[in-house]
Amino acid sequence: MKPLTVLALARLTVVLGVILPAATFAQDGCDGFKWDNVAAERALFATAAEDVRAGTDPGTAPTIVPDRLYRAALSPQETLRYAAPPSKKMLADGASGGLLRFRVARAGLYRVALDAGFWIDVVADGTAIPSVDFGGSPGCAAPRKIVIYELPAGRDLLLQLTGAVSTQVQVALTAAPDASP
Amino acid sequence: MHRPRRLRDLLGACLAGALSVSAAAADPATVPFTDRRDPPSYRVLTAEERDRYELGQTVFNTSWVPAGTPRAGRRDGLGPMFNAASCDACHNNGARGQGPAQSGPAPVGLVIQLGAGDAADPVYGHVLNTSAIEGHAPEGTVFVAYTERRGRYPDGREWRLREPRYELRALRLGTIGKHSLIKPRLAPALFGAGLLEAVPDAAIIALAERPQNGVRGQVSRRDGLIGRFGWQADSVSLDEQTARALSREMGLTSRGAERDDCGGADAACQRAPDGGQPEVSDDFFDAMLAFQRWLAVPRTDVDEATEADGAALFARTGCAACHRPDLPVTGAGPVRRIAAYTDLLLHDLGPPLADRGADGRPVPTLWRTAPLWGLGHAVSSGRPLALLHDGRARSIEEAVLWHDGAAAPARQRFGRLSHAERNRLLDWVALR
Numbered sequence: 001m002k003p004l005t006v007l008a009l010a011r012l013t014v015v016l017g018v019i020l021p022a023a024t025f026a027q028d029g030c031d032g033f034k035w036d037n038v039a040a041e042r043a044l045f046a047t048a049a050e051d052v053r054a055g056t057d058p059g060t061a062p063t064i065v066p067d068r069l070y071r072a073a074l075s076p077q078e079t080l081r082y083a084a085p086p087s088k089k090m091l092a093d094g095a096s097g098g099l100l101r102f103r104v105a106r107a108g109l110y111r112v113a114l115d116a117g118f119w120i121d122v123v124a125d126g127t128a129i130p131s132v133d134f135g136g137s138p139g140c141a142a143p144r145k146i147v148i149y150e151l152p153a154g155r156d157l158l159l160q161l162t163g164a165v166s167t168q169v170q171v172a173l174t175a176a177p178d179a180s181p
Numbered sequence: 182m183h184r185p186r187r188l189r190d191l192l193g194a195c196l197a198g199a200l201s202v203s204a205a206a207a208d209p210a211t212v213p214f215t216d217r218r219d220p221p222s223y224r225v226l227t228a229e230e231r232d233r234y235e236l237g238q239t240v241f242n243t244s245w246v247p248a249g250t251p252r253a254g255r256r257d258g259l260g261p262m263f264n265a266a267s268c269d270a271c272h273n274n275g276a277r278g279q280g281p282a283q284s285g286p287a288p289v290g291l292v293i294q295l296g297a298g299d300a301a302d303p304v305y306g307h308v309l310n311t312s313a314i315e316g317h318a319p320e321g322t323v324f325v326a327y328t329e330r331r332g333r334y335p336d337g338r339e340w341r342l343r344e345p346r347y348e349l350r351a352l353r354l355g356t357i358g359k360h361s362l363i364k365p366r367l368a369p370a371l372f373g374a375g376l377l378e379a380v381p382d383a384a385i386i387a388l389a390e391r392p393q394n395g396v397r398g399q400v401s402r403r404d405g406l407i408g409r410f411g412w413q414a415d416s417v418s419l420d421e422q423t424a425r426a427l428s429r430e431m432g433l434t435s436r437g438a439e440r441d442d443c444g445g446a447d448a449a450c451q452r453a454p455d456g457g458q459p460e461v462s463d464d465f466f467d468a469m470l471a472f473q474r475w476l477a478v479p480r481t482d483v484d485e486a487t488e489a490d491g492a493a494l495f496a497r498t499g500c501a502a503c504h505r506p507d508l509p510v511t512g513a514g515p516v517r518r519i520a521a522y523t524d525l526l527l528h529d530l531g532p533p534l535a536d537r538g539a540d541g542r543p544v545p546t547l548w549r550t551a552p553l554w555g556l557g558h559a560v561s562s563g564r565p566l567a568l569l570h571d572g573r574a575r576s577i578e579e580a581v582l583w584h585d586g587a588a589a590p591a592r593q594r595f596g597r598l599s600h601a602e603r604n605r606l607l608d609w610v611a612l613r
Contacts, residue, residue, distance in 0.1 A: 032286040034279070076252075087218050088269070089239040093254030094246070117244060117266065130218070133564065135279075138289060138312050139319070165246050165253075 029139030033146065037177040041113040044069045044172045045142035054098020057081035058158055061099035066110070066173045074098045074167050086162040087121050087128040096167045100159040107153040109176035113143035118164040122149050124157055148176055209515045210376055211480035214558065220275045223376070223477035224514040230471070237472025240465045242269045245433060247314040248456035255465070258456025260432040261317040262310035262443065265289050268426065268469070271368035275476055277559060278368030280567020280575075281345075287311075287323040287365075291572055292430060293347065294364035295357055299403070299415070302361040304354050306442040308429040317449060321352040325365075327573075332582075334596050334603075340582055344533075345573050346541075354446050362536045362544055365571035366412055372555040374410070375474030376519050378419055379510035382407050388524045394502040396587055398526025399547060409525050412570040414549035419473050427461055435461040478521075481557025481612050491609025494602060499591035503528060503550040522553035522613060531586030534569065556613045577610050578603075 030042065049071035055061030056075050064070055074096035082099065097118075104110060109132065112120060117136060121128040129149055136145040151157065161169065212221045222234055244266040245259035265271050271278050271290040278290020287293070293309040295302035305320050313319045327343035334340065347363055357363075385407055389400045401408030403417060410416040416425060424437025432441045436459055443450035495501055504522040527547035529535075535543035548570065556577070559566060566575055574580035584592040595603065 032288075034282045034285075034288065088242050089235065091239055091243040091254075091256045093256045094250060094252030117270075119244075136289070137286075163244060165244075165250060 030137050030142060032137030032140065034135045035146075038143075038146065040067075040174050040177065041111065041143050041146065041172060044174065045113070045115070045170065049170050052100070054100055054161060056098065058083045058099060058101075061101040061158060063101045064159070064171070064173065065102065066104065066175065069170060069172045070100070071168055071170050072098055072100060072161065074161060074164055074169065077162060082123075082160050082162075083158050084121065084123045084126050084128050084160070086119060086160065087130075088119050088162075090119065090163050092163065094165075095162065096164045097160070097162040099161070100171070102157055102159060102173060103155065104151050104153060104157075104175075106175070107151065110149055110151045111174050111176045112147050112149070112159065113172045113174070114145045114147075115141045115143055115170035116164060116166060117145050118169065119162045120147060121160045121162070122151065122157055123160055124152065124155055128160075143170075143172070208480070208520060210373060210478050210513075210519050211554070212477040214477075214479040217274050217276075217558075217562070220372070220479075221477050222475035223373070223516060224475065226475065230475070233468050233471040234475055236465070237468035237470065240461075240469050241267070241272075241472055243267055244270075245431060248454045248460075253456075255462065258433050258460025260312075260314040260441075261450050261453040262320060262441065262447075263312050263314075263432040264292055264308065264310055264430045265312070266431065268431075271430070272371050275371045276562065277370040277567070278572070279564060280367055280572025281325050281327075282565060284326045285324065287325050287347075290368040291323070291325070292366050292368070293323050293349065294366055295361045296364075297360050297362055301442070303358040303445050305352075305357060305444040305447075306429070307425075308442055309349065310430075310432070310442070317453065318353050319351075320354065320444065320447075322350045324348040324350060334600075336600060338600060340578070342579055342582055343573060343575070345571060347537075354444055357539055359539065362538055364536045367567060367570060367572040369412065369551075370555050370559070371473055372476055372558070373478035373519070373521060373552070374419055374476060376478070376510050376513055376516060377409055377521060377523075377525065377552065378474065379513040379516075380409070380508050380519070380525060381511055384509050385409075385525050388505065389526055392502075394499045395590070396499070396502040396528070398503065398524050398528055398550070401525075401527050401547075401549065407525075409549070412548055412551070413546070414525060414527060419470055423466065423469055423473070433461050434459040435466050436463050437466070478554050479558035481561070483612050484608075487605065487609065491605060491612075494598075494606045495609060498594045498598065498606060499588075500595075500606075502591070503588065504553050505550075520554060520613075523550040526550060528587045530584055530588050533585050534583055553610060553613045557611060560611045577607050581607075 047069050049069040051071050052062045054072040054074055077092045077095040077097040080097050132148040132150055134147040210223050243256050246253045246257050248258050250257050259266055279288050295305050301307040310320045326346045330342040330344055332340055347365055389398050401414035406417040408414040408417050410422045416422040424435050427433040427435045428438035429442040503524055505524045506520050508519050510519055529547055532543040535546040537543050568574035568580040581595055
C-alpha cells in the first residue's frame with residue numbers, strides 16, 4: 001500500500017518556508033488587510049482631508065473625485081432620503097449617514113476606503129451595485145475598511161454612507177491596483 | 182467544464198416546472214439565492230413570520246456600538262472586549278467566514294477559542310478577544326503562519342497543502358492557562374441551520390449505532406442533550422449558540438448569557454458599564470433565532486449528466502459513510518428529508534487536524550462531520566475558498582487530503598482513483 005498519510009509526508013518533504021518573519025508585520029494595527037497593495041490608500045489617509053458636508057438626499061450630494069481624502073460631515077440617518085434603500089438591512093438607532101456623488105472616467109475595479117466600519121453602497125440609476133469584495137484591518141483607522149466595486153465609466157454614481165457611529169467620517173476612492181482583488 | 186443540462190432543459194420544457202425535474206431541484210430545503218445579500222427562507226412564511234425573519238436578519242446585520250453611545254437606542258452594549266461588532270461581520274450574509282489568504286494577521290472570522298473541553302481559559306475566557314471599545318485594550322492579536330507541504334498521488338501527480346501555525350501576540354494578561362488548548366475556528370455558513378436542528382435525536386443515535394464502511398461516529402452529548410452546532414458539535418441548539426456568540430464574540434449579554442466572556446483576571450472588563458439588562462432584548466434574540474431557523478440552503482444547479490455518477494463515486498470512495506446524503510427532519514414544514522452530507526456525529530481525523538496545546542503538541546480532537554451542502558454557493562462566490570475548521574484548505578481537494586484518522590481509508594481510496602475520477606468527484610462535491 002502506498003501510504004498517503006499526510007503526517008508521514010509532512011515528515012519527509014522539505015519544508016518550503018513561506019513563514020513571514022515577525023518583523024515584516026507593522027505594529028500600527030494597519031497590517032491586517034488581506035491584500036498586499038493598500039499603499040495608495042495608506043498614503044491618502046496620511047494626507048490632510050478635505051471637508052465636505054454629505055448630502056441628505058441625491059439632490060444635495062456634493063461631488064467628490066478619486067485619489068483625494070475627504071472628511072464628510074454626516075446627518076442623522078432618519079432624516080436622509082437615499083436613492084436606493086441600503087442593501088443591508090440594519091438597525092439605524094443613533095446612526096449617521098449621507099450621500100456623495102462621483103464619476104469615474106474609466107470603467108473597472110475601484111476601491112472605496114473608510115476610516116470606520118460603517119456600511120456603504122454605490123448606487124447607479126437607483127440600484128445598488130453589488131460589491132466585488134471587501135476587507136478590513138481591525139484596530140486601524142487609516143483606513144479601517146475597503147470595499148471593491150466594478151464601476152461603469154462616465155455615469156453619475158452615488159456613494160451612500162449608512163450606519164456610522166460618528167457624525168464625521170473619512171472616505172477615499174481609488175482605482176484598484178492591477179493585482180486586485 | 183460542465184456539459185449543457187440537456188436532460189433537464191428538455192424535461193423542464195415538457196413539464197413546465199409543474200413537477201420537479203431532478204432530485205436536487207426537488208429538494209425543498211434548497212432555494213436559489215437570487216441576491217446573496219438577502220438570503221431567503223426555505224419555506225413560505227406568513228406575514229407575521231416574515232416580519233420576524235426580517236427583523237432577525239436586521240439584528241444579525243447590525244453593528245453594535247459601545248454602551249453609552251449617544252442616541253444608540255437598542256443597539257448598544259458592545260464589548261468591552263469583542264471580536265466583531267455584528268454577526269454578519271463573521272457570517273457574511275449567512276455564508277462562511279473568509280479565511281486567511283496567506284501568512285499574516287488572522288481575519289475576523291477566524292476566532293481563537295481557548296480552554297480545555299467545556300472549560301474556558303482561566304485568564305482569557307472562552308475566546309481570545311482581538312478588539313476592544315475605546316478605553317480598553319484587546320486581549321491580544323493572532324498571527325497565522327503557513328508552511329507548505331507537498332506530496333504526490335500514487336499516479337505521480339503532485340499536491341500541495343498549507344499547514345498553519347498560530348501565534349498569539351501582545352497577550353495583555355500574560356500567558357494563557359497551561360492546560361488550555363489553542364482552538365482556531367473559522368465561522369461556518371449558517372444555511373440550513375434550523376434543518377440541522379430539526380434532525381431527531383433518535384436519527385443521530387441510530388447512525389452512531391449503525392457504522393458504515395467500518396466508520397463509527399460518536400454522538401456529542403452534554404447534560405442529556407445532543408450537541409450539533411460548532412465544528413465539534415459542542416453546542417446543543419441555535420439558542421445556545423446565539424447566546425454564546427453574543428457573549429463570547431461580541432461582548433453582549435442576552436437571556437441565554439447574563440455575562441460577557443471576560444477573563445477571570447480581567448477586572449477592567451468585568452467592571453465595564455453595560456448597555457441594558459440584558460443588552461440584547463428577548464425580542465431581538467427571538468428574531469435572530471427565527472432568521473437562523475428558517476434560513477434556506479442555497480441551491481446550486483447540478484449537472485444532470487454526471488449527477489448519478491458523482492454520487493456513486495462519493496459513496497464508493499467512502500465519503501458518504503460520514504457525509505450522509507440523507508437525514509430525516511421533523512417539524513420543518515414541507516421539508517421531510519435533507520441532503521446535508523453530514524451524520525452530525527464526531528470523528529477523530531487524526532493529528533494533522535487536531536487542536537494543539539500551548540506547547541504545540543496535537544491533542545486528540547473529535548470533529549463533527551462538516552455538512553457539505555451549500556458548498557456550491559461558496560465555490561461560486563468569487564472569493565477564495567477556505568475549508569475545514571480553520572480555513573486551511575484552499576480547495577475541496579486540499580480539504581480531502583487533510584482527512585486522516587478515521588477518514589484515512591477514504592482519503593487513500595480518493596488518492597488511488599484515476600486523475601479523471603478524482604476530478605469528477607471534486608466537481609460533484611463543488612455542486613452541493
